[in-house]
Amino acid sequence: MKNLIYFLILGAFAVSCSDDDNDSNPVADACALLGLTENTATVQNSPCAIAVSPAGYIAVSEFNGGYGTSAKIRIYTSYDNFKSGTVKQELTAIAPEAMAFDKDNNLYISETEQVAGIKVYDHIGDGAYAYKKVIQDNFNNPRGLAFDGQNRLYLADDGTGRIIRFNDPFNSDVHTTIGNWDVGIKGLAINGNIMYVTNYNTNSVGRNILKADGTLDTIDAAVNITKATDVSVNGNTVVITSYENNSVTVFSNCNFSDASKNTYTGKVLGTAFVAPNVLLTANLDIDQVKTFNLK
Numbered sequence: 001m002k003n004l005i006y007f008l009i010l011g012a013f014a015v016s017c018s019d020d021d022n023d024s025n026p027v028a029d030a031c032a033l034l035g036l037t038e039n040t041a042t043v044q045n046s047p048c049a050i051a052v053s054p055a056g057y058i059a060v061s062e063f064n065g066g067y068g069t070s071a072k073i074r075i076y077t078s079y080d081n082f083k084s085g086t087v088k089q090e091l092t093a094i095a096p097e098a099m100a101f102d103k104d105n106n107l108y109i110s111e112t113e114q115v116a117g118i119k120v121y122d123h124i125g126d127g128a129y130a131y132k133k134v135i136q137d138n139f140n141n142p143r144g145l146a147f148d149g150q151n152r153l154y155l156a157d158d159g160t161g162r163i164i165r166f167n168d169p170f171n172s173d174v175h176t177t178i179g180n181w182d183v184g185i186k187g188l189a190i191n192g193n194i195m196y197v198t199n200y201n202t203n204s205v206g207r208n209i210l211k212a213d214g215t216l217d218t219i220d221a222a223v224n225i226t227k228a229t230d231v232s233v234n235g236n237t238v239v240i241t242s243y244e245n246n247s248v249t250v251f252s253n254c255n256f257s258d259a260s261k262n263t264y265t266g267k268v269l270g271t272a273f274v275a276p277n278v279l280l281t282a283n284l285d286i287d288q289v290k291t292f293n294l295k
Contacts, residue, residue, distance in 0.1 A: 031255070036262070039292060046287060052274050053105045054103055057127050058082045060074050061109070071094070073090065074087050076088060091129055106120065107120070107123070110145055116141065116142060118153075139157050143187070144185065148214065152167050153166040154166075156188045156197065163181065184200045184201025186230070191233045191253070195216065196231045204224055225247075237252065241268040243269050246265055249264075
């Protein structure tokens with residue numbers, strides 16, 4: 001299998017977290033560069049992708065390491081259930097290296113290898129899911145997934161360097177290429193009119209302006225991250241991982257530059273925010289998903 005890459009996906013957060021996992025004091029400066037403080041860790045077999053739904057469901061996928069290998073995706077209906085290990089349902093997908101929920105809590109999974117498609121699961125209620133379809137159309141290592149505020153889905157097609165938009169992915173497979181990057185794009189994250197794109201091959205992460213019609217404007221800033229993998233964002237906090245470089249780097253969107261960052265050690269693939277100041281990280285090498293507070 002090619003180098004394992006992971007991405008992450010921006011979600012809407014409606015999770016109620018216990019006091020010991022949250023900083024009850026709001027950040028005084030919304031533009032502050034925050035730091036990570038490890039809080040708890042839960043055992044997860046080979047965690048790879050993490051996604052959080054608008055209803056607060058948490059999905060964690062496994063990486064089994066083999067081309068065309070089926071892997072599990074565990075669904076938890078709340079952060080408390082996630083911490084206690086109470087699984088609502090187990091789904092399956094081939095090489096599930098990225099996931100995203102839409103506004104209706106339907107789940108989309110990048111089946112990166114062999115299938116080269118997006119597997120869609122229908123949310124049928126109360127955190128339960130039923131298979132709906134797989135979207136395929138000459139994708140090459142489809143990876144990062146992210147939804148914008150209008151419920152449009154964006155895909156980072158690693159092998160072609162394309163950013164692809166689906167206006168109504170639950171009901172239609174029709175899609176449009178909105179940008180062409182160098183091969184090696186892995187992670188996508190969207191916050192308002194900003195899209196972040198990681199590129200593993202060029203060791204960079206670009207900040208792009210996303211227009212109201214779902215097209216891309218300019219790359220207005222970029223940072224250098226060796227073997228950039230996943231990106232997640234909440235408010236002005238941007239978190240970028242490099243699994244191969246054993247690093248997790250935190251930036252502020254207000255000063256998105258190499259001169260202003262906090263870097264931590266960790267072999268992390270996917271990340272996701274479960275609350276504005278609470279981050280989950282998929283630590284594949286030690287079979288754990290860790291929880292960090294941002295302060």
